[in-house]
Amino acid sequence: MRTVSGLGRRVQTLFGDSAAVAPSGSTPSLRRLAAAPGRPLVGTEPGVQVRDGVRLDQVDGTTCGSAVLVALAAWAAPDELRRLDPGGPDPVVGGVRQGFGARYDARQKQVHRETNRVWPQALGTTPWAMVRWLARNVPAAGRYRVRLVDDSSAQDIGPLVAEVTAALAAGRPVPLLVGTVVPRHYCLALAARGDGGWNVYEPTSGQVRALDPALVGHRALAPVLGFDHLHAVLLPAA
Template structure:
């Protein structure tokens, strides 16, 4: 059965065409990354880098991406801390959407554009994980972004989207991803997307969408 975003992918193809391709410009990191590529729990100044509550997975991903891109983000984190910064970002990225329901992908994209411009521009790319061709195209686009040094937020879930993670780097079999509920970096084999079996790595089995970088 297709997910909600799998159905949305069909509509996306009809309205705007295939958004998986296109040149991905490299963006040199200007900040001080919070996350490393080594597997395991991530800490900064002794603080575990996990989401502050059940609604801030997207906010934790945005803070991590902003810290990679913008040197000013490290100063903000030093002043108020990782948990408080997540709450602040959660408010900023949800103007009309109820914060109890997390953050929409469009709220994520808008926040990056307005608050972390050095990260470059991003767009929403749905995926139909029942289509091998669509999964392959999305996986190739994510791999190209990571090869260009651009982290990629991913939204996973069941039949409905539930949880954000952040792809950080490519590997021989897939990607290293930051999973904010555990505050850890994990290895994700892209074959799990095709099998709809992401749960043991990121908590939910199905990939719904990626926020793909566009230009710098």
């Protein structure tokens, strides 16, 4: 049975999505981007992600997309890292010292508000809202586009896996939207592994985990990312 996004992918292909017409076995040429200088917010190697004693997980059950956007913004833009970790003594607001954990949580909530001006915040964030937020707020990350996925189709999955791997090889993190038959949760693919796998930040646990892309076609992502189906990816557009 196709997921909701699998049906949407058929419509996206019908209306001429560029990913649908890429020659078999080919991948688009991407501009290579370097990460912002300094220590990244989220590392690319597997393990629990901690900064200043704070686990880098999502602040609540609706902010997985916001946690992914903050991680991607901090990868691309020094200003995002300075916002979270400005250096010097922690400020005191209303008599309460605002440490890194408070700033990190507040930033996720701010991004969640900014990406959901019409869409109900309780339903998370749409991938199109993620793309718009990145374009407005993190131009250094480059342009992104929404690529829906039909994970019941080997013909769709093969080129998709190749595109994600090519993006990671070019230093371009790729947000992943996973779920059941409906979309539920965002993660962030960060790096391609030597064995062909991906290292992926999973914000519920605050961990980077190794993922075998073959699991996409098996519809068996849950042991790594929490849900079995890949619904969409945000691919670099240039």
